[in-house]
Amino acid sequence: MRILVFGAGSLGTLVGGLLASVHDVTLVGRDRHVSRVSKTGLDIVGAESAHVSPAATTTETGHGADVALVTVKSFDTRAAAEALEACDVDAVLSLQNGMTEEVLESSLDVPVLAGTATYGARLVAPGRVECTGIGRVVLGALDGGTSPLAERVGKAFRDADIRTLVAADMPRRRWEKLAVNAGINAVTALSRVENGRLASHEAREVAHRAARETARVARFEGVRLPNRVAREAIDRVVDQTAANRSSMLQDVEAGKRTEVDAINGAVVDTATKYDYEVPTNRTLAALLRAWERGEGLR
């Protein structure tokens, strides 16, 4: 399968590198990283180990592929979609956090698959990516149901030994993941703690409230996500990723823009459509945006 990875940073380089063991992969990323990959190949270290030689380029347009993986940060999704419009790809799969598939679907006239990834990835140097945790990719039709395309892409991932589930209920899974990110990311970023600290801390109640609000908004959108399921998902992920510093905490600690707009911001924006108040998500988004627009970003 011909696979284009648009946004070869941490996650894109890890997933693209693993796929490169059996598929024709092209990484689209930034210069120092893609130059090193082009010259000396890519080292995958940590929980996965490989040396592969995918094509790598900074050129954003003119590519042909059976599927393009979108792995830019959520706030770069619109630019990625504009670049992909000038490519010849037959399908797109997002592995991003946040509700980004709608941006891709509104811009592109090819099928957009929804995806979530719980692999941990960290680009440690140009040409070297660390797998910080083996998780799973879940993918499927954006609106749910079975999809031959999703089955083909899922097989391509499994053929590269990537733990992959093809699911027919991506709407519910996307909203459940959004509830998890809405609760865990913002609370850990603002309190500067790893995920596990929420288990024994009153801040967990803030994460639960953000998740419950997200579940209620999901139900407005016609997605059956009970408050209990959202709350239990928070507790499960806090337990399973106890030692993790969430991606948002890592962004804050690095002085980098966060994905709050596509996470808590998306909950607020969607709730507004229904004239429904989501005070916890609104507060979390406001505090993180204040940090970003204050002294936060370096």
Ligand SMILES: NC(=O)c1ccc[n+]([C@@H]2O[C@H](COP(=O)([O-])OP(=O)(O)OC[C@H]3O[C@@H](n4cnc5c(N)ncnc54)[C@H](O)[C@@H]3O)[C@@H](O)[C@H]2O)c1
């Ligand atoms: N890193 C992880 O462990 C992980 C796990 C699950 C989900 N995610 C999600 O995956 C997405 C990517 O996360 P990440 O940690 O890999 O971020 P990252 O910043 O490491 O990678 C994104 C890369 O895309 C590049 N990029 C952006 N626009 C580009 C363009 N127009 N042309 C070429 N390159 C471009 C950036 O320079 C960057 O290198 C996020 O939504 C994140 O929440 C990450």
Ligand SMILES: CC(C)(CO)[C@@H](O)C(=O)[O-]
């Ligand atoms: C599940 C999660 C919150 C674990 O840290 C991850 O999606 C993240 O960090 O964004």
